[in-house]
Amino acid sequence: MHAPEAGFEILEHTADVGVRSWAPSLEEAFRLSTLGLLDIVGAWRPGAGRREPIEVTGRDLGAVLVDWLGEVLYLQDSRDVVVAGVGLDEVTEERAAGWVELAERPEEIEGTAVKAITYHQLDVSQSDGGWTTVVYVDI
Amino acid sequence: MELIEVAPFQWEIPIGYVDGMRVPGRIFASKALLDKALEDKAATQVANVATLPGIVGAALAMPDIHWGYGFPIGGVAATDADAGGAISPGGVGFDIGCGVRLLRSDLAWGTEVSPQVRQLVTTMGKRIPRGVGGKGRMSLSGNDVDRVLTDGVKFPLSRDIGWEEDLETVEDHGSIGDADPATVSDRAKERGGPQLGSLGAGNHFVELQVVDEITDRDAAEAMGLFSDQVVVMIHSGSRGLGHQTCQEYVRRIDRVMPELGIEVPDRQLGCAPIGHQVADEYLTAMSAAGNYAKANRHLLTDAVREAFMHTFERPAREMGLGVVYDVSHNLAKMEEYLIEGRKRRLCVHRKGATRAFGPGHPELPDRYRTIGQPVIIPGSMGTASYVLTGTAEAAERSFSSTCHGAGRAMSRTAAKKQMKGEDLKRELESRGVTLATSQTKLLSEEAPYAYKDVSEVVASCEGAGISKIVARLRPVGVVKG
Numbered sequence: 001m002h003a004p005e006a007g008f009e010i011l012e013h014t015a016d017v018g019v020r021s022w023a024p025s026l027e028e029a030f031r032l033s034t035l036g037l038l039d040i041v042g043a044w045r046p047g048a049g050r051r052e053p054i055e056v057t058g059r060d061l062g063a064v065l066v067d068w069l070g071e072v073l074y075l076q077d078s079r080d081v082v083v084a085g086v087g088l089d090e091v092t093e094e095r096a097a098g099w100v101e102l103a104e105r106p107e108e109i110e111g112t113a114v115k116a117i118t119y120h121q122l123d124v125s126q127s128d129g130g131w132t133t134v135v136y137v138d139i
Numbered sequence: 140m141e142l143i144e145v146a147p148f149q150w151e152i153p154i155g156y157v158d159g160m161r162v163p164g165r166i167f168a169s170k171a172l173l174d175k176a177l178e179d180k181a182a183t184q185v186a187n188v189a190t191l192p193g194i195v196g197a198a199l200a201m202p203d204i205h206w207g208y209g210f211p212i213g214g215v216a217a218t219d220a221d222a223g224g225a226i227s228p229g230g231v232g233f234d235i236g237c238g239v240r241l242l243r244s245d246l247a248w249g250t251e252v253s254p255q256v257r258q259l260v261t262t263m264g265k266r267i268p269r270g271v272g273g274k275g276r277m278s279l280s281g282n283d284v285d286r287v288l289t290d291g292v293k294f295p296l297s298r299d300i301g302w303e304e305d306l307e308t309v310e311d312h313g314s315i316g317d318a319d320p321a322t323v324s325d326r327a328k329e330r331g332g333p334q335l336g337s338l339g340a341g342n343h344f345v346e347l348q349v350v351d352e353i354t355d356r357d358a359a360e361a362m363g364l365f366s367d368q369v370v371v372m373i374h375s376g377s378r379g380l381g382h383q384t385c386q387e388y389v390r391r392i393d394r395v396m397p398e399l400g401i402e403v404p405d406r407q408l409g410c411a412p413i414g415h416q417v418a419d420e421y422l423t424a425m426s427a428a429g430n431y432a433k434a435n436r437h438l439l440t441d442a443v444r445e446a447f448m449h450t451f452e453r454p455a456r457e458m459g460l461g462v463v464y465d466v467s468h469n470l471a472k473m474e475e476y477l478i479e480g481r482k483r484r485l486c487v488h489r490k491g492a493t494r495a496f497g498p499g500h501p502e503l504p505d506r507y508r509t510i511g512q513p514v515i516i517p518g519s520m521g522t523a524s525y526v527l528t529g530t531a532e533a534a535e536r537s538f539s540s541t542c543h544g545a546g547r548a549m550s551r552t553a554a555k556k557q558m559k560g561e562d563l564k565r566e567l568e569s570r571g572v573t574l575a576t577s578q579t580k581l582l583s584e585e586a587p588y589a590y591k592d593v594s595e596v597v598a599s600c601e602g603a604g605i606s607k608i609v610a611r612l613r614p615v616g617v618v619k620g
Contacts, residue, residue, distance in 0.1 A: 010552065012550035012551075012552045012553060013206065013208075013550055014179060014205050014206045014547050014548070014549070014550055016207075016208060017550075017551065017552070041271065042271060043271070059393070059394060059397075062406075063390070063393060063394075066390070067390065070386050070390075074326060074330060074383060077330055077379050078326070078329045078330035078379065078383075080273065080274075080333070108270075108577075108578075109270065109271040110578055110580060110581070111271055111581075112271070112340060112341060112551070112581065112584070113270075113271045113339055113340035113341060113620070115233040115234055115382040116233040116382045116383075116385060116386040116389075117386065118208040118209070118229075118389075118407050119208075119209075119389065119393060119405075119406035119407045119409070120207075120208030120209050120405060120406070120407040121208075121405075122406060136208055138208060138232070138233045138234075138382075139341055139551070
């Protein structure tokens with residue numbers, strides 16, 4: 001059986017957790033990595049929301065991914081909201097641009113607070129079928 | 140490669156274990172705890188830390204060492220500030236200033252508290268904001284955040300929250316001196332400002348405990364501890380403010396590393412030499428976040444005192460709810476040590492390790508001058524916790540550092556698979572531990588079996604001579620995020 005061509009999985013780590021995502025395009029791999037992060041936090045509630053543009057820059061693809069996820073986490077935590085939608089318009093070696101949609105949080109959020117996104121074992125790489133990302137977060 | 144036991148409970152990782160090591164690594168542990176660290180690849184992380192520019196002595200790890208990101212958790216590294224030594228935000232961690240505060244009381248468990256334990260724990264649970272996000276107990280306006288970052292515990296005290304004498308037994312007398320709020324970004328202030336006075340989630344907790352066994356009478360007496368006494372342990376950090384601050388400085392340092400010509404084996408070990416603008420700004424921002432963490436534990440203390448007053452209908456002072464000690468286990472500090480007969484100014488990174496000054500150290504409050512600095516060691520949920528003191532020997536063996544807790548042995552996913560949260564709650568309650576949790580489903584992520592044996596951790600610290608056991612505490616009530 002072949003793995004689905006796009007998806008994400010949560011990786012185990014003694015103290016922390018990671019997200020591996022894979023997809024035919026870099027933009028989709030970044031989007032799925034974002035869904036992995038929100039799955040850990042318990043703050044993914046697809047639906048209607050207020051759109052917030054995000055643009056980040058970095059010195060390579062890994063740094064761009066860390067900054068992108070860091071920005072989503074910052075918006076979610078500082079505004080104390082949930083994320084209703086996420087999309088990436090463009091990802092390059094130096095930059096990512098896209099948006100998230102934010103919505104009011106319910107009283108209870110079932111998830112783990114994520115403190116930050118780390119550079120530990122960070123990987124964004126291309127293979128035959130598309131792109132894979134690996135990133136660990138501190139919880 | 141075999142590790143050599145160079146002294147009791149001290150294992151050396153020789154230079155060459157990984158490329159680029161400038162000094163050896165050294166793990167303080169029993170043989171059993173060492174084997175766990177080796178299984179976990181944490182020893183490789185100790186060796187990686189030994190490659191940091193300007194590191195002196197050895198890259199150290201405490202007995203509760205486990206695999207972290209970049210630095211191991213339980214890691215200590217001292218770099219020479221005047222000889223190219225670097226500071227690494229990853230060597231402090233994202234939860235800057237995270238630590239523990241222990242409150243004492245005059246109340247006996249058996250006769251006074253146990254009949255009302257459920258009401259007390261439930262009231263604490265209601266008064267302590269916790270879980271993912273949410274608002275804290277103190278709302279800040281104008282430049283209040285900056286005052287918290289500069290003044291630490293003194294800020295809530297200026298608003299009549301807490302007792303003046305609390306300051307005496309908080310590390311750094313309640314505030315770290317070299318904090319500069321201007322080096323903390325508006326985004327970090329925006330993220331963490333509203334959360335001041337909240338517990339957070341994950342392994343943070345407030346625990347009601349009973350003094351179970353005293354092994355050092357003089358030290359216990361100096362701390363106001365006695366058998367069957369009820370005490371409260373508060374474990375929390377700098378919330379979103381510290382996390383955002385670390386995230387931003389790791390990023391800034393990651394960007395300047397190529398031009399500084401520094402290479403590290405793991406990108407999360409990114410560092411910059413002390414004296415470089417980004418390093419110096421990080422130091423003052425880290426101290427500011429450390430002050431936020433102290434103020435945060437101070438506000439949680441206020442919630443605990445309120446819960447006691449509400450439950451027992453007596454003033455908190457009458458119940459003797461004073462602070463035994465408040466100490467961080469995620470911080471870097473400039474400290475002086477004698478190295479090869481010469482006094483040197485070192486930047487001591489402690490990530491999941493506690494400072495442990497021995498008797499007579501000038502920074503200790505008068506009441507602890509003869510016994511050494513109290514060290515508060517939280518166990519895993521439902522197991523024992525400990526009170527230790529620092530030793531004079533720790534200065535030369537471990538840059539005055541010791542352990543910080545039990546140390547994880549199992550991933551959160553694996554822990555959840557082993558037992559359901561509901562079952563664990565039932566089991567803990569059947570063992571006499573009353574729980575107030577916001578998420579029962581995730582409770583087993585923090586189950587006792589996911590951690591190492593804290594008793595073996597503290598025994599290893601005592602065996603290595605880097606701290607001394609004073610008292611064992613057993614839990615009777617837990618408030619979790």
